Amino acid sequence: MASSAWKGFISFGLISVPIRLYAAARYSHIAFHEIHRKCGTRVHQQLYCPYDKEVVPRDELALGYEVEKDKYILVDPAELKALKPQSSTSMEILQFVKLAEVDPIYFETSYFSVPEQAGERAYSLLLDVMEKMGYAAIAKVTMHQRERTVIIRPYQNGLILHTIYYPNEIHEAKGYGKTTTTNLKKQEVDLAAQFAKALVRPFRPEQFHDEYSARVEQLIESKNKGKPAPKPEKARRLAPVVDLMSALKKSLADKKSGGVSGASKAKKLKKTA
Numbered sequence: 001m002a003s004s005a006w007k008g009f010i011s012f013g014l015i016s017v018p019i020r021l022y023a024a025a026r027y028s029h030i031a032f033h034e035i036h037r038k039c040g041t042r043v044h045q046q047l048y049c050p051y052d053k054e055v056v057p058r059d060e061l062a063l064g065y066e067v068e069k070d071k072y073i074l075v076d077p078a079e080l081k082a083l084k085p086q087s088s089t090s091m092e093i094l095q096f097v098k099l100a101e102v103d104p105i106y107f108e109t110s111y112f113s114v115p116e117q118a119g120e121r122a123y124s125l126l127l128d129v130m131e132k133m134g135y136a137a138i139a140k141v142t143m144h145q146r147e148r149t150v151i152i153r154p155y156q157n158g159l160i161l162h163t164i165y166y167p168n169e170i171h172e173a174k175g176y177g178k179t180t181t182t183n184l185k186k187q188e189v190d191l192a193a194q195f196a197k198a199l200v201r202p203f204r205p206e207q208f209h210d211e212y213s214a215r216v217e218q219l220i221e222s223k224n225k226g227k228p229a230p231k232p233e234k235a236r237r238l239a240p241v242v243d244l245m246s247a248l249k250k251s252l253a254d255k256k257s258g259g260v261s262g263a264s265k266a267k268k269l270k271k272t273a
Contacts, residue, residue, distance in 0.1 A: 005111060006143050009119075010152070010159075011092040012126055018119040021143075024110035024160060030216050084142060091141040091150065099136040099153055106164040113152070113159045123159070130154050191248040198255050 004020035011017075033042050047056045063080075064072030086092075115123035130137065136153040141161075148163045218230045 004114075006141065008089040008091065008141070010113070010123075010126070010139070011090050012122075015122050015126075016090070016119075017122045017126060018116035019113045019123070020116070021111040021113055021161060024112045028210075028213075030213055030220075080145060085147060087140045087147055088142040091139040093137045093139050093152070095138050096130075096133070096135040097138060097151075098134065099151075102136065102151060102164075105170060107151070108163045108165055111161045111163075113161050127154055127157075127159055130159070185245075188244050188248065191245070191252065195248060195251050195255065198252070 002022060004022055006021040007019075009016040009018050035041065036043050047058070047061070048054070049056050063075045063077065065075060066072050113123075129135075130152075131154045136151050139150050139152060141148055141150055143163075149166065151162045151164055152159050153162075154160075215230060215233075222229055
């Protein structure tokens, strides 16, 4: 099993549940290294001091906070460690909420919470209560030198934890939510709803795959075997739709004639990869 990301207690009133947190999901991608094209050797990055004009070994590094241009306050890691709050080892449940009230835009990273043997009974009690009441819990925990607000919720017979963004970390996009179109025709709305219903299926995450990564793997395999690179897919040329009615009618006709869905395409690509 992977190493735990955090070890401590969930505190619920006078009940303390010893747990460990494990990353529930990680971004997956194909990694490339930077290679010296001339000789094919992997290059190494070095830390360079422009003042002393020398490469700096890691044991000579310090932490510095810039207070003005090129002026830093040095801080020792031990000083930061001394400032760790109680949430470094104990996350106290501050309140319970209905999960539906939490907008998914606030969700960041997910962690499985696994109880230590001594806390299994208390863990089961908390899980049972939250499942029956349909609640999620809000708590605070310090991880990676930062205090995070977290949502704890029942998930597949356990408690999963999500760190959440603070409101000031949610960005705005100019023009977002400013759509003022109100003259949609009833027939347009009905056709769009009809097409949407034709695409409704149960959520099956195993049906979806990273098509780009699959094609990158094909490229690497082909180059390794000295074969030509796979031909790139022809991109569909898209343009803003002017006649909504015609576009919707054609979409429905294509769907009824058995057009290939994105999920089906992904599945076929996975098989050929």
